[in-house]
Amino acid sequence: MNTPFNRFPLKPISLAILAAATLPSASLYAQDGSEDVIEEVVATGTRLKGTATAVLQERKNQAFVADILGADQISRTGDSDAAAALRRVTGLTLVDGKFIYVRGLGERYSSTQLNGASVPSPDPTRSVIPLDLFPSDIIESLSVQKSFSPSMPAAFGGGNVDIRLKSIPTDFVFNMTGKIGSNTNNFDDAYQYNGGSDDWMGEDDGTRAAPDSIVALWDSKQFLDDLSTTEARDILKELNKDYDPVLQSVDPDYGFNLSLGNNFDLNEDFRVGFLLTAGYDNSWDVSEGFIGEQAQRSGDLISFPRFFDEVDITEHTVRWSGMANFGIDYNRNHRVDFSSVALNDTRDQISEKVGNTNNIQLSDGQRIRDFEVVYEERQMWSNQIRGQHTFTDLNFLGFDWQFTKSRSSRYAPGAINTRFILTDNNEDGIYDKDTESSLTNATTAARYQFQRLDDRVENFSWNLNYPYAIDKFDMEFKVGGDFVTKARTAENRRFDVNTRGFSSSSTLQGGVFSEILSDANLDAAELSSIALLSDTTIAGDDYVAAQKVDAYYFEADIFFDNTWRISGGVRWEDYRQAVVPFDPKTNQIDLSDEADRAQLAFQESDFYPALAVTYIMSEKVQFRASYGETVVRPDTRELASSTYIDPLTDFPIGGTPGLRTTQIKNYDFRWEWYLDQGDNVSVALFYKDMDSPIESVQSPAQDGPPLVRIANAENGELYGVEFEFLKGLGFIGEGIWDNLFVSGNLTLSDSEIQLNGQNVVEQTGVSTSVTNLTRRLTGHSEYVVNTQIGFDSDNGEHSASLVYNVFGERILIPGIDGFDDSFEQPFNSLDLVYTYYPDFNTTVKFKIQNMLDEQKEIVFEEKVLRSETRGTSFSLSLKYEF
Known part of the structure; x- marks a missing residue:
C-alpha cells in the first residue's frame, strides 16, 4: 500500500539522525531494486534524541494505538532484559521483575508474541511467558499495541507485546562486549551453599536431583508411603543434604556478548545473509527483609504471631542466550528467513530466616530458624521460518506466512526447606545457631521438592494483502489465518523428613543439617517404628493441559x-482448552465428580470486531479513536481445583473449574503532535468495560498463609489518561541546553470491580470473607511516571541519561476477615547511564541503578507485611566493533 509517509516531514538533521539510528537494524534488502549503493556517509553532529526519535516513523504510521521501543532506546536506559525495558513504556509497570502490567491490568490481561508468533511459558503457575527471559542484546524492538486489531489474538486486555529479535544486518557486523559489576548489598559476606560443578553454566550436574532409588519408586507408583524404617534410612543416606548456608564473599557480576553477521550477493537475483549472537551473564543479588504471616488484631493493634524478622537472601542467576538468523532474497520481491533462538535463565536462591510461630515464642526464650533453597532452570527454544512475497504483476499483491515451533521447560530439582529450634539456654539474649540449635522434632523437619514442566507450541499463520488505489482513496485489504496448538505437562514430587523416626531427640542437636543427618549419624542412630521419610505428594500435583486456537480475520x-484513515475488521476465533489434574500415586484424574470433570474442558467461538479512525489534521497533528471487543480466558492451572504455590506471594492458590471468560469492550482516543527535530507530545484517553473479570479472593486457612482462590467478579471498569512527550531544551538558551533533551510519560487511571460474596462462595466451593467487595483491580496502579533527561556532547563522544520510574501502590493480596487489602508500595527507581565513545569502534558504558536505594515493601493498614532490600547496583561494559 502507498502509505503517505510524507504527511510528517522532519527537518533534514532529524532525518539524518533517524536514518543513522535505524540503518543497522533495517531490513536486509532494499525494495526499490536499485543497485546504487552509498558506500559511506559521514555526518558531523550530535546524537541528540537520536535514540528516542528512531521509532517515531513506525509509531506514527500504526493504524491502531501502539508504542514502540527500539534497541537504541533500550541500550540508552541500560535495561538488561525485555521486562525491565518495557517499564519505560507509557502505562506499563513491572511486577516481580518478570511480568508486565499494561494500563494497570495484570499479566493475564496481556499477550506476548515473539516475532509475531505465540510462544510457550516455563512458568508453572501462568501461561504468560516471564519477560525477563529475553536479554536486551538480542532485541531489535519492542512493540506494545494497546488497541485491539483483528490480526492479533483476541485474548487481549491491556495490550499485546511483540518481542522482535534482531535480524540480518545490512553490512558486515562483528562486535564483542564484556561487562563487570556488583551491588552495594553484595559487599559483605552472604549466605551460600555447596552446589554442583556446573552451576556456572546454569545447569545442575545431578547434585540436586532425586536419587535413582526414589525415582524408581515414583515410576513404579509405589512412592514413599510404605517404607520400612531401614529402607527410609538407606534412601535418606542417598539424598543430597549438603545445603547448609555458609557465609562467604560474593563474586562480582560479569558477562559477555558476541555478534557476527553479514550479507552477500550470489548473483543478480539472489542475496543471502546471516546473523549469529551469543550472550552470557552471571550475577548475584543479596538482600535482607521481613516476612509477616497471618495477622491478628487486638483493638487497634495488629500483630503477627508468625513472622520472620531476620531474612537474608542470596540469589545467583546465570543467563545465556544464542540466536542464529539466516535469510535469502530473490529479486527483492521474495524473501525467506529462518531464525533459531535458545534462552536459559537459572535462578539459585538460598534464604536464611529467623522468627517465631504461634507455638515457638520469643517470650519463652525460643526462636525458629529456617533455611530454604530454590533452584530452577528455565529454558526456551524457538525455531521460526518466515516468508514475505510481493507479486508485482498482480498489483503488488502481498503474501506473508510464518511457522514457529517452540518449547519451554522448567526443571527445579532439589528445592529444600528445613526448620531448626533455637533456645537461649544461657539467657544472654543471643540465639546461637551452632551451640543453641537443634533440628525440629516434627513430621516435617525438612521438605524436599522436585518439579518438572514442559510447554510446547506450534503456530502457523498467513496473511494475504491487496493494495488498491482509486481517485483520493488508498486502500489495502487483508485476510489471514492464525493457528495455535499448545500442550503442557507438569509434575511435582515432594517428601518430608520425619525426625520423629529417631528414638532420641539428642540425635537432632546441632545447627548443621548435613552433619545431623550424616551417614555416620544415621547408621548410629536408634530408630523408632516411624519411617524417617513420608511422601507428601498430593493429588493434583501432576497435570496435563492442551489448547488449540483456530482464527481467521x-x-x-x-x-x-x-x-482520513479508517482501519477495521473482524476476527473469528475458535478456542478449545482442556486441563486435567492427576493423582500421581494412582495416575487417575483428580476429580471424581463428573460435573467437575466436565468443567475441565473449555470451549468457545466468537467474532471480535475492531475499528480505528485517524484524522490527519495537518502535517504535524493527528487524532486517533478506536474500539474493539476482546476476551480474557482463565490460565490453564486456574481451571483445575488443585492447589499450587504462587511464586510472587508464596501463597497457596486453588483453581476453580467453571471459571467464566472475561468479556472486554475497549475504547481508546489519542491526540498526537509531531514537532520539528523529533519533538512530540501525545495525550491518550482509554476506557475498558469488563464483564466477569477474573480476580483473586482469599479463604481463611487453618495454618499457614490464607488460601487464595480464583473467581469471577460481577463486573469491572478501568479508565485513565496518558501523557507522553519528547522535547529538546535548546529553546532555553545556547550552550549546554542544545545538548539536553527531556522525555517522559505519565499515566493517571482508576479501576473498580464489584464482587458478590455469595456468588464467590458458590463458585469456589469454599467459605470466604472478602473485606472489600468493591475495590480496585488486583495489580492496578493509579499512576505511573517515567522521565528521562538525556545529554549528548557536540563531538558525539559522550552521552548520558538520568532515568526515573515510579508506580503507584497496587493490590497484591486482597484482604479478608476485616483486614484491608495488602498493597505493594511505590518503588522510586533512579538510574544513571553514561556512555563514552573514544573512537568509531569502541563504546564504554557505566551504569548505576536504584541510586535512591529503595526497598520493596508490601503494606496493609500501615503495617509492613513484607519487605526486601534491593541495594544500588553498578556495572561497567566495554564494546568493540571490528
Whole structure:
C-alpha cells in the first residue's frame, strides 16, 4: 500500500539522525531494486534524541494505538532484559521483575508474541511467558499495541507485546562486549551453599536431583508411603543434604556478548545473509527483609504471631542466550528467513530466616530458624521460518506466512526447606545457631521438592494483502489465518523428613543439617517404628493441559485524501482448552465428580470486531479513536481445583473449574503532535468495560498463609489518561541546553470491580470473607511516571541519561476477615547511564541503578507485611566493533 509517509516531514538533521539510528537494524534488502549503493556517509553532529526519535516513523504510521521501543532506546536506559525495558513504556509497570502490567491490568490481561508468533511459558503457575527471559542484546524492538486489531489474538486486555529479535544486518557486523559489576548489598559476606560443578553454566550436574532409588519408586507408583524404617534410612543416606548456608564473599557480576553477521550477493537475483549472537551473564543479588504471616488484631493493634524478622537472601542467576538468523532474497520481491533462538535463565536462591510461630515464642526464650533453597532452570527454544512475497504483476499483491515451533521447560530439582529450634539456654539474649540449635522434632523437619514442566507450541499463520488505489482513496485489504496448538505437562514430587523416626531427640542437636543427618549419624542412630521419610505428594500435583486456537480475520485499511484513515475488521476465533489434574500415586484424574470433570474442558467461538479512525489534521497533528471487543480466558492451572504455590506471594492458590471468560469492550482516543527535530507530545484517553473479570479472593486457612482462590467478579471498569512527550531544551538558551533533551510519560487511571460474596462462595466451593467487595483491580496502579533527561556532547563522544520510574501502590493480596487489602508500595527507581565513545569502534558504558536505594515493601493498614532490600547496583561494559 502507498502509505503517505510524507504527511510528517522532519527537518533534514532529524532525518539524518533517524536514518543513522535505524540503518543497522533495517531490513536486509532494499525494495526499490536499485543497485546504487552509498558506500559511506559521514555526518558531523550530535546524537541528540537520536535514540528516542528512531521509532517515531513506525509509531506514527500504526493504524491502531501502539508504542514502540527500539534497541537504541533500550541500550540508552541500560535495561538488561525485555521486562525491565518495557517499564519505560507509557502505562506499563513491572511486577516481580518478570511480568508486565499494561494500563494497570495484570499479566493475564496481556499477550506476548515473539516475532509475531505465540510462544510457550516455563512458568508453572501462568501461561504468560516471564519477560525477563529475553536479554536486551538480542532485541531489535519492542512493540506494545494497546488497541485491539483483528490480526492479533483476541485474548487481549491491556495490550499485546511483540518481542522482535534482531535480524540480518545490512553490512558486515562483528562486535564483542564484556561487562563487570556488583551491588552495594553484595559487599559483605552472604549466605551460600555447596552446589554442583556446573552451576556456572546454569545447569545442575545431578547434585540436586532425586536419587535413582526414589525415582524408581515414583515410576513404579509405589512412592514413599510404605517404607520400612531401614529402607527410609538407606534412601535418606542417598539424598543430597549438603545445603547448609555458609557465609562467604560474593563474586562480582560479569558477562559477555558476541555478534557476527553479514550479507552477500550470489548473483543478480539472489542475496543471502546471516546473523549469529551469543550472550552470557552471571550475577548475584543479596538482600535482607521481613516476612509477616497471618495477622491478628487486638483493638487497634495488629500483630503477627508468625513472622520472620531476620531474612537474608542470596540469589545467583546465570543467563545465556544464542540466536542464529539466516535469510535469502530473490529479486527483492521474495524473501525467506529462518531464525533459531535458545534462552536459559537459572535462578539459585538460598534464604536464611529467623522468627517465631504461634507455638515457638520469643517470650519463652525460643526462636525458629529456617533455611530454604530454590533452584530452577528455565529454558526456551524457538525455531521460526518466515516468508514475505510481493507479486508485482498482480498489483503488488502481498503474501506473508510464518511457522514457529517452540518449547519451554522448567526443571527445579532439589528445592529444600528445613526448620531448626533455637533456645537461649544461657539467657544472654543471643540465639546461637551452632551451640543453641537443634533440628525440629516434627513430621516435617525438612521438605524436599522436585518439579518438572514442559510447554510446547506450534503456530502457523498467513496473511494475504491487496493494495488498491482509486481517485483520493488508498486502500489495502487483508485476510489471514492464525493457528495455535499448545500442550503442557507438569509434575511435582515432594517428601518430608520425619525426625520423629529417631528414638532420641539428642540425635537432632546441632545447627548443621548435613552433619545431623550424616551417614555416620544415621547408621548410629536408634530408630523408632516411624519411617524417617513420608511422601507428601498430593493429588493434583501432576497435570496435563492442551489448547488449540483456530482464527481467521479480515481487515481493511483505507486512506481518503491523505486526511482520513479508517482501519477495521473482524476476527473469528475458535478456542478449545482442556486441563486435567492427576493423582500421581494412582495416575487417575483428580476429580471424581463428573460435573467437575466436565468443567475441565473449555470451549468457545466468537467474532471480535475492531475499528480505528485517524484524522490527519495537518502535517504535524493527528487524532486517533478506536474500539474493539476482546476476551480474557482463565490460565490453564486456574481451571483445575488443585492447589499450587504462587511464586510472587508464596501463597497457596486453588483453581476453580467453571471459571467464566472475561468479556472486554475497549475504547481508546489519542491526540498526537509531531514537532520539528523529533519533538512530540501525545495525550491518550482509554476506557475498558469488563464483564466477569477474573480476580483473586482469599479463604481463611487453618495454618499457614490464607488460601487464595480464583473467581469471577460481577463486573469491572478501568479508565485513565496518558501523557507522553519528547522535547529538546535548546529553546532555553545556547550552550549546554542544545545538548539536553527531556522525555517522559505519565499515566493517571482508576479501576473498580464489584464482587458478590455469595456468588464467590458458590463458585469456589469454599467459605470466604472478602473485606472489600468493591475495590480496585488486583495489580492496578493509579499512576505511573517515567522521565528521562538525556545529554549528548557536540563531538558525539559522550552521552548520558538520568532515568526515573515510579508506580503507584497496587493490590497484591486482597484482604479478608476485616483486614484491608495488602498493597505493594511505590518503588522510586533512579538510574544513571553514561556512555563514552573514544573512537568509531569502541563504546564504554557505566551504569548505576536504584541510586535512591529503595526497598520493596508490601503494606496493609500501615503495617509492613513484607519487605526486601534491593541495594544500588553498578556495572561497567566495554564494546568493540571490528
